[in-house]
Amino acid sequence: MPSLCLMLVALASVPSAQEVLPMPPPPPGMRLLDTEDKKLLAGSAAQGEEGTASAPAPAGADAPEGTEPEEANEEVESESAELEELRALEGAALDPGARPNAQVLQSLRRLGIANPLRLRMMDVLEEPTLRDDDTPPELPLIRDLANFDVRQLQDRYDIPVEMQPLVAQYIQFFQGPGRKWFRKWVSRSTRYMPMMQPILEAKGLPRDTVYLAMIESGFSAHAYSWAHAAGPWQFIPSTGREYGLRQDFWVDERRDPVKATHAAANYLKALHKDLGHWYLAWAGYNTGGGRVRRMMDRHGTSNFWELCEEKGFAKETQHYVPKLIAAALISKNPGAFGFREEEFEYEEALAFDEVKLVDAMDLDVIARAAGVSVKDVHDLNPELKRWCTPPASEKSPYLLRLPKGSAEKFAENIKQLAPQERLTFRIHKVRRGDTLSQIAGAYGSAPEAILQFNRLKSARALRINAELAIPVPAGKGGGAALERKVAQARRSGVTALRPEEEIPAGTPRAPVATGPIKTEVIGGRTRVIYGVQEGDSLWAIAQRFNVTVEDLRSWNSLPRRKRGLKVGTVIQVWPGAAPAVVERSGTVVAAREQPAPALAPAPAPAKAGRAAVHTLAAGETLWSVAQRYGVSVEDIKRWNNIKDHRAVPAGKQLTVTAP
Structure with a gap:
């Protein structure tokens, strides 16, 4: 085989003081390298890569005895490049079943399309993808397209x-x-x-x-x-x-x-x-x-x-x-x-082992058992939408790809994994009013683990009827596995909202008002003049300025029966923020146009006639109640002596204004 010839040349290039054993005769149909082949092989390596130069010797580096430092470095680099290229070509030739990797591709291309050594290596590799352009001569640069x-x-x-x-x-x-x-x-x-x-x-x-x-x-x-x-x-x-x-x-x-x-x-x-x-x-x-x-x-x-x-x-x-x-x-x-x-930075050809899984399995566990990174598992299995493999069985296993050569190690290690070291999964269909913390509490899981397993960026992405994979410990004492998953999720940048910041699934989300505003100070208070835009509503305007719809109606003398807003209507808002302009001697110097960010939140003033008590309905949360009355969750908890927001039952009467 020509591959054997290459190996013999490599061996012959290494001087040895010991006597070399007689060479066995070549197999039938194979010839040994002749003088022309050896010159060709040596010349191709000495030819090198066009446009590259040897790196200068580091300052203070010792040169081999009897040589100048620069000459020694050039020789060492030339020999290293030759051996590296030879090993790459030889490795491919010695294993005809292996796919040529990116290094082989680069080595073959450096030899040049018309190089006879490259043509002979093509015969060894018998790789059609590398032979496509080996016969025609290389084209010169096309200057006139x-x-x-x-x-x-x-x-x-x-x-x-x-x-x-x-x-x-x-x-x-x-x-x-x-x-x-x-x-x-x-x-x-x-x-x-x-x-x-x-x-x-x-x-x-x-x-x-x-x-x-x-x-x-x-x-x-x-x-x-x-x-x-x-x-x-x-x-x-x-x-x-x-x-x-x-x-x-x-x-x-x-x-x-x-x-x-x-x-x-x-x-x-x-x-x-x-x-x-x-x-x-x-x-x-x-x-x-x-x-x-x-x-x-x-x-x-x-x-x-x-x-x-x-x-x-x-x-x-x-x-x-x-x-x-x-x-x-x-x-x-x-x-x-x-x-x-x-x-070009050529990537390695796709190569992998396949293993049969008979149960859903955490990708972190798979990677540890195989001795590879989670990224390697992801890259070879891009079809996976979750941080785990699909449910499977002995009759219908799931074929998972692992980096080449890691299947045997995975098979050995996965058998030794204790049940408490693994996570299993439950499927939850999101209902109206669900929050991530409530779902996690119901299954004994953790919000960060749920976010990562489902590749969600935020708990705000919960949609009614969507399905979530909920990771739960596989056996008693499996809390450590869940804790590791949470820690891993946090290291990868996954964060969960605080329960009081969560928005329940199905909560209406009207567009935030984005119209122009002008602010002025009157009597030491800031007044905002807002211009109504297409799609605006009183609710959206109230959300932007952290006031209530009732406040807007009162400030602008809007009747309750009036629902729609006409584009171009001017609405005045008293958000209670700090004055937006400089005031000298009680005189407004200038009112300024502001592009749009919401003003600093301030509690809306209490008004006579506003309901002081709210009965919590099924599916409501403290967050939704707080939004409705223009107060904070912490206020409601303090006013009602609530320690755990999750333990508030439906039907409870809540004080929603300051005592």
Whole structure:
């Protein structure tokens, strides 16, 4: 095997005082490295990477005896680079079943497309994704894009490529304003293309169809669009379900690069069968096959470029195919389009072990058992929507991916994990009036743990009928596991509101008044003049200035039967804040316009006739009562001798004004 030859060269380059054993004869069909091969191997390493220079020696560094420091460093760096590159190539050659990693990709590219050693390594690797561009010579820098003959590149692709005006414009965009994003896309491509292209090919699609995933998401599993499309292939929910991608409380398989690639291949294959050309299939992927078919029937043509000249395609669809062609042209020939190799930081090819889980399991526990980080588990399982795996059973296990080589360790450690070291889960459907602290108390859980497990940013995100995964200890003495989860959640930035600050699920949230205000001081008190805007209500205005609706009616002589507010109406408000202007000798110097932030809160004055007692209804909280009467939760607790706000029963009469 050529890999053995490389290993022998590496061994031969290391001097030894001991006598070397006779070399065994080569296997049938294999030849040993001849003189030309050895010169070639040595020359390729000495050639190095264009545009790089050796680093100077650190100040005070000792040089080997008999050499100058600079010369010694150059030699050491050259040898280190040679050995590093040789080991990378040798490692891939010695394990034909292993996918070439990012380091191998970079090493092979540094050798140059026409380098005979690279060609021989390709024969060893037998990796189609690396062989795509090894036969044609490397293209020089294209300086005149307008007159470039794209036919020089067409034989490098199994998809049709043309140089249309929009293609050239997208190439220029990726070279200029979009350069930093395109660099990320190409760097990330080495993680997913080795996995995606064989799937596409097995389904009967061109391998270069993979560039559709590049322009859809930049090969990002977590990409999400305004149209609710998700994952590397950007499936909308309905199309994803049509092509077998599970989307439920636990998982969203649109984010899974393997499953989504199978679904995308099936979808594109169906589009191509119906529409007859890959340009039309790509356009159909963007706008829907039915719309493309109607355009073809209406205008009597199947030429994508002619259809773009007619009315019917959105601008996004007209640009979709040119963008894909431009991405494919640059990705396979980055040097020809002005990209330097050092601009890319190639990611390791996707590789993993799979383990079968028969129960829902905390991702932190999984990571500890496997000896890997939680981020590694997340990255390999982007379909997971919770901080745990879905419920499973012996008959229907859940397949979880772990970093390559960690499955055996996980299997050993998970058996030894005591029940109290694990968390289990309950499902809670949010009802009107629920708060996170109430839910946590009912299940013996913690608000921070619930927020993290459900990937919620805030308790204010609770929605009626939404479902939550509630982490609870799996057995007696499991409080330590919950405490660890809370600590981990806090370290990651998760914080829970204080109970008195929580907004119960289903609480109406009117828009906050955002109209212009003018403030002035009258008799030592601040008066605000507010201009009513579209959508304003007395409730919204009262919320902004921390007063009550009754106060607004009283100050502005508004009858109770008058419900709506006319746009442009001027409302006066006395929020009780500090004067907003400077006052000299009792005279207002100037009234100033203020853009909008709410003024400092101040308790509304007590008024005759205001109800002093409120009967707590089912579903109400001290927070909602406090908001209604323009007081604070702490005031209500103090006035009513309440120690624990959660222990207030429905029907209790509360004093809601100061004694």
